[in-house]
Amino acid sequence: MADVVVVVGGGAAGLVAAWRAASLGRRVLLLEANGRLGVKLRISGGGKCNITHDGPPKALLAAFARDQARFLRPSVHAFGNAAVMDLLRREGVETYVRENGRIFPLDRPGSAAAVVEAFETLARRAGVTVRTSTRVTGLLGRAPRLEGLWLGEERIEAETFILATGGASYPETGTRGEVLGWLKGLGAPVKPWFPALAPIPLQRPRPAWEGVAVRGGELRLTAGSQGARLGAFAGDVLFTKAGISGPAALELSQAVERARREGAAWLSYAVLREPPEAVDAALLTETRANPRLQAATWLGRHLPERVVEPLLAEEDVSPSLALKELPRAARKALVGLATALPLGEPQPVPLARGEVAAGGVDLAAVDPRTMALRGWENLRICGELLDVDGPVGGYNLQAAFSTGYAAGSF
Ligand SMILES: Cc1cc2nc3c(=O)[nH]c(=O)nc-3n(C[C@H](O)[C@H](O)[C@H](O)COP(=O)(O)OP(=O)(O)OC[C@H]3O[C@@H](n4cnc5c(N)ncnc54)[C@H](O)[C@@H]3O)c2cc1C
Known part of the structure; x- marks a missing residue:
């Protein structure tokens, strides 16, 4: 398997990386732990798959934190929303833009599955060999070269490795986050997984209000009930049995968990935002x-x-x-x-219920044009395994597609 490229993870980033590398003439083997490809993609956007967001690259990038936007700039310019939509259209998946800028495949049953099928068809047509139900159990090697991967007792060697194993939320979709620990063990700089875009449990939930939405205002995070303002997000909040969900809760959840761990987090909702x-x-x-x-x-x-x-x-x-x-x-x-x-006070925000996991391979350790891990000759990282987490709206899938494309371009 001397000239082979192994891609680990058959989600959004891995599918694009594998297709791209194979279409540039590489022999590509794609390994996926699940019995089928793109399991998280299939449940994304409530099964409709909000694939990307409308607008020029500059506007897409502005949705991310500044260091993430800087990192994503080259890959989003090389393979942005127009390129994703064009590729899908050529595979028979038409898309449309909602009023809020979110881009979806045309509404029809199984539209998220159609996106996965399109990427899978592209990859197989380009010559990618796919092995599903194959979980990588360890990495073998030391800087500057990764020698191989463990699949239980089996050892696989290759010339180049692309790791696209995703984040650590929704572990039932295959993403358990273990690869980050292995990379840390090999000396790669990593940031621990951290909850993001997740519902927020409250110390004193109001289960009787389950399903009620408060709208048009702003969710506010303060250090204690009378404390300093730590963050805010304008948008609706939905009461759940255990706490709150809805757009504003998801977007503020990461800041809430940070404040909670620092010792003082308190939430209120300003339905009227005036003083x-x-x-x-x-x-x-x-x-x-x-x-x-x-x-x-x-x-x-x-x-x-x-x-x-x-x-x-x-x-x-x-x-x-x-x-x-x-x-x-x-x-x-x-x-x-x-x-x-x-x-009132939040309880720990659950990493497992986030639409994305913050944390991942430190962006400073990765070349943003090639996704090569610095200090390594044959190891590339893409998708949510990187320390990239955007807001809701198609940004996270776009980041996975763009970084996957860059990782497969050599
Ligand atoms: C409920 C939900 C809804 C979402 N909706 C949207 C949306 O509408 N729009 C949007 O932009 N984003 C959405 N997201 C986020 C988005 O799905 C992810 O950010 C994106 O899928 C990340 O792509 P990825 O390829 O990096 O990881 P994934 O798509 O998660 O793929 C990683 C793959 O690697 C495999 N894997 C992991 N470890 C191993 C291993 N050791 N060996 C072999 N294989 C392994 C996993 O099984 C998995 O299939 C949603 C997320 C969730 C949970």
Whole structure:
């Protein structure tokens, strides 16, 4: 197997890396732990697969943290969203752009599976040999050369290795994150896996509100209930049995877990984002204009009906109280609920439930044009195994496709 390229991981990055290397004339063997390719791709975007995001490379890159954007620049320019869509179109998978810029395959049953099939067809047609149900169990070698891989008792040697084993969330999809530990053992600089884009469990969840969404405001993270602002994300929050989910919760989850580990994290939701003084003034104006309006009716304009009465009960405010009868403390409580609905302390954010895992191979140790691990002659890293984690919206798959393409280009 002297001139062979082995790609480990048949997900988004590995499929593209294998196809690209084979189409440039390499003999490619693709190893995948699962019984079939692209298992995580198949469940992505709720089974619809938000493959990428609309816009020029500069806008795509701006969605990532600055160091990640700098790292991704060459690969996104070489193989960006237009290239992904073009490739899929040639394989019969048409795409469309949603109003929010997210790009999906045309709506039809199994649209995520169609994306996997397209990449698998491309790879096989280019001559890639695929071995599924094959989990790599260890790496063999030391810098500057990886000599081989262990598949249990079996040893596989190759000229070049591309590692595309993904992150560490949703381990049931094959991504257990163990390869990062092996790379660390070989001296590669790595950052430990860290939860991201995950639901947030709360110390005091509200299971009775499961399924209720609060919309149009901002989820805020502070160091304690009266502490400094540590982060915020504008968007909806959905109550779950154990805590909160929804766009704002997912996007803020990484910062929440960091703050929690540093000792002080507290969450609230500002359905009205104006300062409390401004909302108080607006409530006084409303009281003069509409003195008989009930407290519950006013709050119900801003929060879902299902949560209004229980919240007022917690604050000891009678829901039928007319605005003109509100004591000062009750008015303050109403303003408080609208500007900072208390969600309280988070519990540990689960790595396993994240749409992506933060952490991975340190970007400073990887050449952003080739994905070659510095100090190694024959080892390339791509996809979520790298320390890249973008927001929801197609960015993570695009990063996997772009870095996979770069890793297979030699
Ligand atoms: C529920 C969910 C929904 C998502 N939706 C979206 C979305 O709509 N849009 C978006 O951009 N991103 C989405 N993501 C994120 C996106 O799916 C990932 O970032 C992307 O799949 C990463 O690609 P990858 O190739 O690096 O890893 P993966 O696609 O996870 O592929 C890695 C592969 O490596 C295999 N593997 C791991 N270890 C070994 C081993 N030791 N030996 C052999 N094989 C191994 C795994 O079985 C796996 O198939 C979603 C993620 C989840 C969990």
